[in-house]
Amino acid sequence: MNxxxxxxxxxxxxxxxxxxxxxxxxxxxTLVFIATAQPFDDEMRDRIDRHRSDRGPRWRxxxxxxxxxxxxxxxxxxxxxxxxxxxxxxxxxxxLAEEALDAPLAELEHVLARGRGRIILVANEVGxxxxxxxxxxxxxxxxxxxxxxxxxxSVDRVHLVVAGIPLAIK
Amino acid sequence: MNxxxxxxxxxxxxxxxxxxxxxxxxxxxTLVFIATAQPFDDEMRDRIDRHRSDRGPRWRxxxxxxxxxxxxxxxxxxxxxxxxxxxxxxxxxxxLAEEALDAPLAELEHVLARGRGRIILVANEVGxxxxxxxxxxxxxxxxxxxxxxxxxxSVDRVHLVVAGIPLAIK
Amino acid sequence: MNxxxxxxxxxxxxxxxxxxxxxxxxxxxTLVFIATAQPFDDEMRDRIDRHRSDRGPRWRxxxxxxxxxxxxxxxxxxxxxxxxxxxxxxxxxxxLAEEALDAPLAELEHVLARGRGRIILVANEVGxxxxxxxxxxxxxxxxxxxxxxxxxxSVDRVHLVVAGIPLAIK
Numbered sequence: 299m300n301x302x303x304x305x306x307x308x309x310x311x312x313x314x315x316x317x318x319x320x321x322x323x324x325x326x327x328t329l330v331f332i333a334t335a336q337p338f339d340d341e342m343r344d345r346i347d348r349h350r351s352d353r354g355p356r357w358r359x360x361x362x363x364x365x366x367x368x369x370x371x372x373x374x375x376x377x378x379x380x381x382x383x384x385x386x387x388x389x390x391x392x393x394l395a396e397e398a399l400d401a402p403l404a405e406l407e408h409v410l411a412r413g414r415g416r417i418i419l420v421a422n423e424v425g426x427x428x429x430x431x432x433x434x435x436x437x438x439x440x441x442x443x444x445x446x447x448x449x450x451x452s453v454d455r456v457h458l459v460v461a462g463i464p465l466a467i468k
Numbered sequence: 469m470n471x472x473x474x475x476x477x478x479x480x481x482x483x484x485x486x487x488x489x490x491x492x493x494x495x496x497x498t499l500v501f502i503a504t505a506q507p508f509d510d511e512m513r514d515r516i517d518r519h520r521s522d523r524g525p526r527w528r529x530x531x532x533x534x535x536x537x538x539x540x541x542x543x544x545x546x547x548x549x550x551x552x553x554x555x556x557x558x559x560x561x562x563x564l565a566e567e568a569l570d571a572p573l574a575e576l577e578h579v580l581a582r583g584r585g586r587i588i589l590v591a592n593e594v595g596x597x598x599x600x601x602x603x604x605x606x607x608x609x610x611x612x613x614x615x616x617x618x619x620x621x622s623v624d625r626v627h628l629v630v631a632g633i634p635l636a637i638k
Numbered sequence: 639m640n641x642x643x644x645x646x647x648x649x650x651x652x653x654x655x656x657x658x659x660x661x662x663x664x665x666x667x668t669l670v671f672i673a674t675a676q677p678f679d680d681e682m683r684d685r686i687d688r689h690r691s692d693r694g695p696r697w698r699x700x701x702x703x704x705x706x707x708x709x710x711x712x713x714x715x716x717x718x719x720x721x722x723x724x725x726x727x728x729x730x731x732x733x734l735a736e737e738a739l740d741a742p743l744a745e746l747e748h749v750l751a752r753g754r755g756r757i758i759l760v761a762n763e764v765g766x767x768x769x770x771x772x773x774x775x776x777x778x779x780x781x782x783x784x785x786x787x788x789x790x791x792s793v794d795r796v797h798l799v800v801a802g803i804p805l806a807i808k
Contacts, residue, residue, distance in 0.1 A: 307631055309596070309765030311783020423630065425479030426649070427597020427767020428605050435768050443481020443631075450631035458630055460763065460798055461647055461783075461790035463807050467633050477801055479766070593800065595649030597767020598775050613651020613801075620801035628800055637803050 301454030303410050303417045307446060308459035310422065315383055317459050318420045319353070325416055327379040329357045332370060334388040336363040363391045367405035370417060378415030385449060386422035389441045393434070399441050403448055410452045419453070421446050471624030473580050474588045477616060478629035479596075485553055487629050488590045489523070495586055497549040499527045502540060504558040506533040533561045537575035540587060548585030555619060556592035559611040563604070569611050573618055580622045589623070591616050641794030643750050643757045647786060648799035650762065655723055657799050658760045659693070665756055667719040669697045672710060674728040676703040703731045707745035710757060718755030725789060726762035729781045733774070739781050743788055750792045759793070761786050 304321070308314030322329055331353060337343040350359045362369035366388050373380050382388075392399060410417060425443045430436050450456050456468035474491070478484030492499055501523060507513040520529050532539035536558050543550050552558075562569060580587060595613045600606050620626050626638035644661070648654030662669055671693060677683040690699050702709035706728050713720050722728075732739060750757060765783045770776050790796050796808035 305631070309763065309783070310769070311765050311780050311787065313787045421631075423479065423766050424768050425481050425766075426593050426595075428594050428600045428609055429480070430768045439768055440481050443479070447481065447483045447632035450633055456631060456633055460807060461645070461761075461796060462787035463790055463796055465635075465805075465807055467630060467635055475801070591801075593649065595651050596763050596765075598764050598770045598779055599650070610651050613649070617651065617653045617802035620803055626801060626803055635805075637800060637805055 302415075303413065303419075303453040304455040304457065305419050305421060305446075305449050305453045306457045306459060306464070307421045307423050307450070309426075312459045313462035314420055314422075314459040317457065317462070317464050318381055318383065318418050322379045322381045322416075322418055323356070325379045327377045327415065328375070330373040330378055330380045331357045331359045332366070332373065332380060332382045333359055333361050334363055334366065334382070334384060334391060335361075336387070336391055364388070364395060364397065364402075367402060367409045370406070370413070371409045374409070374413050374415050374417070376414045380415055380417045382417070382419040384420040384422060385445050386424065386442050389445055390438060393438055393441060399444065403445060407448060407452045410449070417453075419449055421449065423458075472586055473583065473623040474586075474625040474627065475591060475616075475620050475623045476588060476627045476629060476634070477591045477593050477620070479593055482629045483632035484590055484592075484629040487627065487632070487634050488551055488553065488588050492549045492551045492586075492588055493526070495549045497547045497586065498545070500543040500548055500550045501527045501529045502536070502543065502550060502552045503529055503531050504533055504536065504552070504554060504561060505531075506557070506561055534558070534565060534567065534572075537572060537579045540576070540583070541579045544579070544583050544585050544587070546584045550585055550587045552587070552589040554590040554592060555615050556594065556612050559615055560608060563608055563611060569614065573615060577618060577622045580619070587623075589619055591619065593628075642755075643753065643759075643793040644795040644797065645759050645761060645786075645789050645793045646797045646799060646804070647761045647763050647790070649766075652799045653802035654760055654762075654799040657797065657802070657804050658721055658723065658758050662719045662721045662756075662758050663696070665719045667717045667756065668715070670713040670718055670720045671697045671699045672706070672713065672720060672722045673699055673701050674703055674706065674722070674724060674731065675701075676727070676731055704728070704735060704737065704742075707742060707749045710746070710753070711749045714749070714753045714755050714757070716754045720755055720757045722757070722759040724760040724762060725785050726764065726782050729785055730778060733778055733781060739784065743785060747788060747792045750789070757793075759789055761789065763798075
């Protein structure tokens with residue numbers, strides 16, 4: 299992995315998380331997984347736990363459905379390799395909690411700018427289909443797109459993943 | 469900006485309009501903004517007016533919800549830098565007015581081919597999600613895709629914008 | 639066309655099929671079109687027949703809505719140029735027939751690996767929009783994405799087509 303901070307963006311089932319995880323594991327350092335998925339029910343809790351055990355013992359997992367910047371900051375050390383998966387679920391959590399995006403996103407940019415370890419962030423691209431019928435989905439799409447633009451501008455590298463294949467676009 | 473004519477394509481909130489506007493403003497010449505947005509109500513009218521004032525005094529704005537080729541032709545002079553934003557709203561306007569696409573699109577291709585100034589056109593990519601349930605959305609998606617292909621074939625350069633980052637694909 | 643096997647991926651109305659067909663026709667050899675479209679009614683039957691006649695007499699057409707690997711294997715000869723259009727309809731056919739994806743996809747990978755002629759496969763990217771509301775569409779999206787990743791990993795080359803313009807991404 300070249301560069302200290304990186305965004306990996308792709309569609310659903312594009313292989314973006316697997317690519318990001320492989321990049322992180324190729325780095326020397328302490329691996330920290332910051333999960334934004336929120337366990338609403340037992341099934342979701344089971345899935346999160348299964349993913350955690352799939353990642354194996356090299357990874358430490360932190361759950362941060364909403365306070366993402368704080369979680370990244372706390373994990374950030376010169377020898378850390380931090381993987382945030384994913385920014386789009388984070389957007390969804392903020393939206394459902396009726397929190398505005400401005401302050402949390404500015405904090406995240408700040409943490410990315412002054413970070414010391416390696417930080418890889420995963421995001422969904424959700425804006426390439428038809429305009430959604432319902433207003434909440436449109437707001438979500440706007441939030442996700444805003445996050446993607448702002449984080450892409452903040453990081454050193456951006457990979458777009460299509461059908462499992464990464465394209466370096468920054 | 470290299471090339472006389474250019475298509476900037478991207479998803480919702482991808483930063484495509486901002487990128488296209490920055491490209492236009494980097495050119496010497498008289499800036500003309502051709503807006504295809506249609507003010508159906510006061511809220512929409514307010515938004516259009518706000519965007520216009522955001523662009524600042526260097527820009528002259530022309531509204532062309534449907535007669536796009538004519539508007540481009542009229543603005544086209546050797547020293548003009550024309551920004552059309554966007555082709556996908558134009559498709560939507562034609563569809564709602566039950567106008568066929570063939571003749572208007574052929575006219576636009578003709579104007580692009582013989583144009584004298586610089587012309588930058590913005591379009592949405594809307595075909596990378598699930599097939600829409602309703603027939604009108606499917607027709608719209610087909611129209612938008614047809615426009616994108618035909619205009620991409622007609623212009624000198626194409627940029628795909630993902631998360632604010634332009635990729636030169638032609 | 640460089641490489642023996644190739645995936646052409648793109649959105650709806652992106653020009654992916656036309657690009658794939660032009661690539662196939664640029665190769666010397668016997669052209670075989672493997673159609674996965676399923677004629678549910680007379681209208682669909684008419685469309686399939688019209689496409690077949692549009693392709694012209696150089697092409698032999700085989701219909702394989704579900705048994706895709708077998709159809710490719712049977713057509714595969716050292717001088718064959720096989721075009722499969724498309725993998726995403728195939729996914730849809732398997733889903734509607736309530737067939738699991740694992741075995742058919744493994745068979746297809748096997749056929750691609752040991753093939754003797756040229757094989758070009760077309761697929762839709764459907765994962766770049768908003769998460770669909772209904773569960774069947776989400777399953778379909780997962781299947782399509784899984785196929786795209788696995789086939790992209792199996793073939794020599796991948797082209798992503800945007801607005802009719804191919805990007806070589808592998």
